[in-house]
Amino acid sequence: AQSVTQPDIHITVSEGASLELRCNYSYGATPYLFWYVQSPGQGLQLLLKYFSGDTLVQGIKGFEAEFKRSQSSFNLRKPSVHWSDAAEYFCAVGAYLRGSTLGRLYFGRGTQLTVWP
Amino acid sequence: ETGVTQSPTHLIKTRGQQVTLRCSSQSGHNTVSWYQQALGQGPQFIFQYYREEENGRGNFPPRFSGLQFPNYSSELNVNALELDDSALYLCASSGSKNTGELFFGEGSRLTVL
Numbered sequence: 001a002q003s004v005t006q007p008d009i010h011i012t013v014s015e016g017a018s019l020e021l022r023c024n025y026s027y028g029a030t031p032y033l034f035w036y037v038q039s040p041g042q043g044l045q046l047l048l049k050y051f052s053g054d055t056l057v058q059g060i061k062g063f064e065a066e067f068k069r070s071q072s073s074f075n076l077r078k079p080s081v082h083w084s085d086a087a088e089y090f091c092a093v094g095a096y097l098r099g100s101t102l103g104r105l106y107f108g109r110g111t112q113l114t115v116w117p
Numbered sequence: 118e119t120g121v122t123q124s125p126t127h128l129i130k131t132r133g134q135q136v137t138l139r140c141s142s143q144s145g146h147n148t149v150s151w152y153q154q155a156l157g158q159g160p161q162f163i164f165q166y167y168r169e170e171e172n173g174r175g176n177f178p179p180r181f182s183g184l185q186f187p188n189y190s191s192e193l194n195v196n197a198l199e200l201d202d203s204a205l206y207l208c209a210s211s212g213s214k215n216t217g218e219l220f221f222g223e224g225s226r227l228t229v230l
Contacts, residue, residue, distance in 0.1 A: 004159075036221075043119065043207060043221035044160070090159050104150070104173055105219065107159030 002027045004091050006108035013081050014116045021076040021111050023091030032094035033074040034105065035065055039087045047089075050074065061085070086115045120144060121222035123208050129228045130198050138193040138225045142210030148172070149191040150219065151183060152207040160207055166191055195227075203229045 005024045013019055025031055032051050036044040048059025055067040065076045074091060089112075092105040120143035130136050142149050148167045152160035162175035166185035180196040189210070195202055205226050209219035 041223070043121075043223040044209075044219075045119075045221075046218050049218065092159075104162045104165065104175070105152075105160070106162070109157070109159045 002093055002095065002106045004093055004106050004108035006089075006091055006111050008111045009109070010112045010114070012114040012116060015083050016080050019076075019078045019081045019085070019113070021089050021091075021113070023074045023076065023108060024072050025074060025091070025093045025106075026072065027093050027095075027106075031074075033065075033067060034092040034094060035059065035063070035074075035076045036090045036092060036107075037087045038090065038110075044090065047076070081113075081115055083115045083117060086113055088112050119220040119222065121208060121210050121220050123206075123222035123225050125225055126223070127226045127228075129230060131230050132198055132200060134198050134229075135194065135196045136198060136227060138195075138206050138208075138227070140191045140193070140208030140210075140222060142189045142191065142208075143212070143220050146210035146212040146220070147189050148211045149185055149189065150209045150211070151191070151193045152209065153177075154205040154207060154224070155201075156204070163193070163206075198229045200229050203227060 003026045034049045035047040047063050048057050050057045050067045088110045090110045091108045095104045122141045124139045150165040151163040154160040164174040165172045169185045182194045185191045205224040207224045208222045211219050
């Protein structure tokens with residue numbers, strides 16, 4: 001069965017420090033992997049995605065993620081965190097449905113990021 | 118701004134009542150998905166509509182139903198509301214396979230008392 005595990009419920013870092021958010025997935029085929037960010041009272045914004053090719057993916061806001069098939073992981077990283085990065089981060093694995101349209105995402109429970117000034 | 122709009126943004130209902138949530142998808146997108154996000158949890162897939170037909174359903178009971186209209190906007194209906202239905206309901210639209218991205222609205226916050 002498809003599932004996503006984000007082992008860290010809450011992470012606190014100082015502004016300017018590096019960040020790594022962990023994500024492990026279980027999926028029976030080639031995974032389509034995503035990281036989304038959600039600010040309070042907002043919907044989900046896509047940070048980056050992996051479909052195929054280079055396993056190091058660059059996203060918006062200076063984020064990157066690395067797909068490691070052998071570890072079933074897709075960890076999110078940022079070299080220097082800004083106070084505005086405080087939000088909740090969700091990892092997701094996607095499946096295509098009939099009609100070749102991406103539809104069903106399986107989300108982890110999220111990691112809440114707090115940034116100290 | 119994703120171009121996906123949802124209404125209402127907040128609403129309060131009592132147990133046993135019915136609710137309808139609405140979603141206008143991004144222009145040109147023919148697919149709408151609905152997700153339920155309970156407090157402290159990740160979003161859970163309810164169902165998807167593609168070209169006005171249900172195109173996949175998650176583990177939700179039949180009292181969760183939906184519609185998609187010819188202009189690709191969508192409704193989520195929930196009958197016989199239960200306390201556990203209190204959640205943020207997110208709508209997401211998508212179009213071409215090539216982009217591989219879902220565009221989420223800001224959600225409708227439902228509280229069931």
